[in-house]
Amino acid sequence: MSWPTPYVAVIFTTQRSADLEGYAEMAERMDELARQQPGFLGVESVSSSDRGITVSYWVDEEASQAWRTVAEHLLAQRLGVERWYDAYDLRVATVTRDHSFRRARGQTDP
């Protein structure tokens, strides 16, 4: 995924708690909702058993800020702090350069 620079990356790294009731459903719902937000570009997310990194991409800071204040997202944030996360770090960054690599078909063959 690549977009014209500059764009905004919100880097959200989490340490999950032992209480994950309702977490998976909410995560899925938030993914779905974020994609409908104005200025949404894309999202990348990887989880292991108890840690996660989600990076969402936005056209500008205004778009990323608007997503923070969506009512259902505010509820998710509250439950995250009350229940699902033992720790998280949230970082807002401006992407100035990017590049991608995609293997061509058969490129591994000699």
Added chain:
Amino acid sequence: MSWPTPYVAVIFTTQRSADLEGYAEMAERMDELARQQPGFLGVESVSSSDRGITVSYWVDEEASQAWRTVAEHLLAQRLGVERWYDAYDLRVATVTRDHSFRRARGQTDP
């Protein structure tokens, strides 16, 4: 982990190939080497079976660029493209705001 803003985040998202010979050892070695680089702040990495997100943090772009050109790292990059990765995206971003949450002990108890 938090540092005075602005600082630089290098967001590296990968899709791994089926050929992971030597990958784990190299990943460990790169982690070790990066930590010794001038201007290194920290690194966060999460992997699932075939995907990964690694975000490394640097005091400035000069520091992140210097890491790119370290000889052993250049070799790792070459092997990544030739062998270990089917796809990757690399993004260089300037972090302008961050905040963290750490659960206080007993905070989950009523």
